[in-house]
Amino acid sequence: MKHSRAGRRGTAAAAAVLVFVLALVFGALCLRETTPDFASDGLLRVCIDAGHGGDDPGATDPDGVRLEKDDCLAVALAVQAALAETYPQIEVLMTRSDDTFLELAERCALANDFRADLFLSIHRNSAEGSAHGVEVWIPADKPAVDKRLAQDILDGLRGVGISDDRGVKSGTAGNASGNYYVLGNTDMPGCLIELGFMTSAEDNALLDAHRVDYAQAIAGAVAGLLLAD
Numbered sequence: 004m005k006h007s008r009a010g011r012r013g014t015a016a017a018a019a020v021l022v023f024v025l026a027l028v029f030g031a032l033c034l035r036e037t038t039p040d041f042a043s044d045g046l047l048r049v050c051i052d053a054g055h056g057g058d059d060p061g062a063t064d065p066d067g068v069r070l071e072k073d074d075c076l077a078v079a080l081a082v083q084a085a086l087a088e089t090y091p092q093i094e095v096l097m098t099r100s101d102d103t104f105l106e107l108a109e110r111c112a113l114a115n116d117f118r119a120d121l122f123l124s125i126h127r128n129s130a131e132g133s134a135h136g137v138e139v140w141i142p143a144d145k146p147a148v149d150k151r152l153a154q155d156i157l158d159g160l161r162g163v164g165i166s167d168d169r170g171v172k173s174g175t176a177g178n179a180s181g182n183y184y185v186l187g188n189t190d191m192p193g194c195l196i197e198l199g200f201m202t203s204a205e206d207n208a209l210l211d212a213h214r215v216d217y218a219q220a221i222a223g224a225v226a227g228l229l230l231a232d
């Protein structure tokens with residue numbers, strides 16, 4: 004079919020308008036996805052979850068002496084202290100502040116009831132063999148905010164000094180389309196930090212030397228995201 008010149012111009016103009024509108028919608032969606040309005044209720048809140056605790060020691064070093072639950076708690080408390088010192092406008096809820104066991108569902112309920120803006124679960128890895136380094140897990144559907152939080156934390160930790168950057172990973176170690184329970188059952192963006200391997204003497208030494216620096220790096224990444232305009 005032949006189009007009149009005016010018809011072609013009309014079609015071109017309509018197409019341009021459509022492209023413009025689509026770009027606006029897409030841009031708005033991207034913006035919403037990458038920079039949620041964390042302070043929409045006037046408050047900024049972070050929930051920090053120290054993994055394991057009580058009767059659940061988590062992983063151990065090869066001698067079975069050093070326990071993951073203790074390292075998780077020490078780092079979590081250090082992140083809390085770093086946030087309180089540098090970013091007092093951010094409210095922090097700890098799922099545990101001592102050697103207490105909580106079910107995973109209790110941890111999620113605490114974060115959800117607190118209406119946290121961000122959720123951080125702190126763990127340490129373990130493996131047979133010589134694996135070492137830090138990795139940060141996000142949900143399998145890779146939400147942009149979770150991804151950015153995880154990458155910012157990893158970048159901060161790399162700046163302090165880690166034995167290896169194992170990257171931001173999605174899903175779980177055994178199931179790329181699954182989620183770690185605490186990430187799948189909390190309502191807010193979050194990540195699970197595996198802060199080196201309990202089974203790596205190098206990672207243990209780095210954590211002991213840099214616990215406060217690691218905590219400040221994590222706090223800085225959290226604040227960078229929450230306080231961004």
Ligand SMILES: [Zn+2]
Pocket residue numbers: 054055061062071126127
């Ligand atoms: Zn763990």
